[in-house]
Amino acid sequence: MTPFGQRMRELRERHGLALKDMATALHISSAYLSALEHGRKGTPSPMLVRQICGYFGIIWDEAEEMERLARMSDPRVVVDTSGLTPKATLVANRLAGRIATLDEAALDRLLEIIGPG
Template sequence: MTPFGKRLRELREQHGISLTELATALHVSPAYLSALEHGKRGRPSAGLIHQVNEHFGLIWDDAEELVRLARLSHPRVVVDTAGLSPMATELANRLARTIRDLPEARVAALLALLESPPD
């Protein structure tokens, strides 16, 4: 599941809306929305994000948060380490190889480390 997909599901559940009902309202297929929620599709378009924001009445910070989550929701990431240090390349490769086996607590710790200001 992607960050956008998780938030979309939370919004649906908070408003008591089924996947099919939301898909109809957004003029997309239920299969597409399901794929978005489960991380089987890439980032949603800006238009779809806008539709979701309008449908749920999200404004200001909540709407911006949905845009931010969509940017972070591509399920197949490519990391270009050309021109970076050998350690950066090693880090990218090791993360790609081991991310599926990392416990959630370790993933959370790595995210927190990346969100902290650089030294």
Template structure:
């Protein structure tokens, strides 16, 4: 499941909507919506994302968070480390080979650490 799929399922269930009803309302099949929730489909188009936001009547700040979730919800990530350091290539390969052996707490810890480092690098580069 992707972050976006998890959020869609959570919001749909909180509102008591079935996949079939939501899918009809946003103009997709129930099978597509199920695949999106389970992470078997990639990030939806901008147009479909706007329909989902409208379906849930999401306000401005929540809509931005929803779009951020969509951007981080590619279930099949491809990393090109050509031109980067050997350490970058090693890190990419370690994650690709071993992420399935990490538990949720470890994944959340690594994610938070990487976000902090990227934010520091962004501030330093500004």
């Protein structure tokens, strides 16, 4: 699940909405909406993020947060280290190889080190 998918699911569940009803209201397939929630689809388009915000009546800071979460929710991220130091490439490759084995505490430590996005 991506940060955007998690937030969208929280909103949907808080409002007591079935996934298929939300998908129908947004004029998208329930399969696509489910894939977004579960992180099996890439970053949603800015238009879809605005539709979702409108659907839930989200404005201002919360809408900006949804847009930020969407930008940071590509489940197939690529790290381009061309032109960087060999150490940067090593870090990127080690992280790619080990990301699935890191527990929540380790992920929290990494987020502390790299700071806010």
